[in-house]
Amino acid sequence: MAAYYSRETFGFLKDLKRNNTRAWFAENKSRYEDHLKDPSLRLIQDLAPALARISPHLLATPRALFRIHRDTRFSKDKSPYKTYLGLQFRHRSGRDAHAPGYYFHIEPGSVFVGAGIWHPDAPALREIREHIVEDPAAWKRASRAKSFAAAYSQQGDRLSRPPKGFDADHPLVEDLKWKDYIGVAEVEDAFALSPDLAPQLARTFSAATPFMRFLCDALGVPF
Numbered sequence: 001m002a003a004y005y006s007r008e009t010f011g012f013l014k015d016l017k018r019n020n021t022r023a024w025f026a027e028n029k030s031r032y033e034d035h036l037k038d039p040s041l042r043l044i045q046d047l048a049p050a051l052a053r054i055s056p057h058l059l060a061t062p063r064a065l066f067r068i069h070r071d072t073r074f075s076k077d078k079s080p081y082k083t084y085l086g087l088q089f090r091h092r093s094g095r096d097a098h099a100p101g102y103y104f105h106i107e108p109g110s111v112f113v114g115a116g117i118w119h120p121d122a123p124a125l126r127e128i129r130e131h132i133v134e135d136p137a138a139w140k141r142a143s144r145a146k147s148f149a150a151a152y153s154q155q156g157d158r159l160s161r162p163p164k165g166f167d168a169d170h171p172l173v174e175d176l177k178w179k180d181y182i183g184v185a186e187v188e189d190a191f192a193l194s195p196d197l198a199p200q201l202a203r204t205f206s207a208a209t210p211f212m213r214f215l216c217d218a219l220g221v222p223f
Contacts, residue, residue: 003195004039005106010189012036013083014108020079032068036085040065043198044087050202051089051102054209055223057216058089058101066097083107089205093221098124100215102205111192113201115152115208116182117215124219129163129176131218136172142214143175147207148183156180181215183208 012031016024025032041062048060066086072078090101098121103114120128132139143154157179162168166176185204194200216223 001195003193004043004197005192006035007193008035009039009085009106009192010108013085013106016081017083017108020081020083022080025081036068037065040085040087043201044089046198047089047201050198051205054202054206055091055212057092057222059092060089064089084110091216091221091223093219100212100219100221102208102212104201106192111187111189113151113185113187113204114182115185115205115212116180117219118156118180118182120181125179126165127220128181128215128218129166131214132172132175133166133170138214138217139172139175142210145210148211151185151204151207152183152211153185154178154182155184156182183211 008031012028012035015028044060044062044064051058051060064087066082066088068081070077070080070082072080084105084107086106087104088097088101089103090097090099093099094101098117098119100117101115103118105112105114117124117128142148159177159179161177162170162173163176167173170176185207191197191200213223
């Protein structure tokens, strides 16, 4: 089986970072389609059966590929294009990137796999924290499971103080300070270049199953 991505994938992203203009992208659009967009759509299609086995509620559709265009409306940085490739296999209950799901990121110098929920809104964040307080044993099993801990480290934004409305002396107060509930598995570039990328991604996603199930339970959605 041919690999999905190649050194040309990384080469395009490096060049885009140096030439982040609409004129340059228009001249190099075929490179984007050949080395990023088309391989990603093929990967999404190939991953769909394995994702369905992990959870029937994960979406493996072309929409899993993040648009290369940046939303610059509220940003001081007006660069028109993202300089990374992102795929999110989100839970069907969510409408955007803030839904729980799995993620794959390719960027020169940063290739990683993610699982969990990034920047949840205030009600969702409170539900997750309350579920941790209500069932601390389940949270420990999910977040400290050997399979999860071997592949992932919990990362994201954190509060410097305990969240309002929660006991500052709670045994899991450090866990309650998270503003993101995501696990990140940092991998080498070779991971993205492997012809076995689809099954390798599926295995890495599967290692986060207890973590994902806990978050979905907290949010009242099926996993």
